[in-house]
Amino acid sequence: MKVRNLKRTRGPHLDSKIDRNEAAGLLFVSGSHFDALVRSGKVTPTSFGLTGPHLFSKADLLSYKKKQMKRQRKGLKMMMTASERMGLYDAEIDDLQTSKTGAPSD
Numbered sequence: 001m002k003v004r005n006l007k008r009t010r011g012p013h014l015d016s017k018i019d020r021n022e023a024a025g026l027l028f029v030s031g032s033h034f035d036a037l038v039r040s041g042k043v044t045p046t047s048f049g050l051t052g053p054h055l056f057s058k059a060d061l062l063s064y065k066k067k068q069m070k071r072q073r074k075g076l077k078m079m080m081t082a083s084e085r086m087g088l089y090d091a092e093i094d095d096l097q098t099s100k101t102g103a104p105s106d
Contacts, residue, residue, distance in 0.1 A: 015057065015058070015059055016057075016058050017046060017047065017055035017056065017057060017058070018055065018056055018058055018061075019053045019054075019055060019056070020034060020035075020053055020054060020056070023043070023056040023061055026058070026061050026062070026065070027061060027064070027065055038054075042064070043056065043060075043061065043064060044056075044060075046060065
């Protein structure tokens with residue numbers, strides 16, 4: 001009877017550790033911006049490599065990404081609300097209608 005080795009060396013585990021380049025790719029940021037996030041303490045490595053690279057928790061990075069997306073959505077909603085209050089949305093609609101008909105607006 002064969003026994004399968006169930007231990008994975010590298011997989012899509014949320015608790016897996018990834019290097020700097022993979023972490024930057026996961027967050028869709030450049031390597032230099034990722035380094036700035038680490039220096040500012042917004043992202044912290046889970047293990048510090050003395051001779052090798054620092055490793056980051058995939059679960060921690062996904063949590064950070066989720067918080068950033070919520071923050072961005074909130075900011076976008078605030079911008080939309082402000083532009084609607086200022087009447088910018090109505091002006092944009094008027095411009096769209098004018099460009100479709102080709103007639104100048106008053």
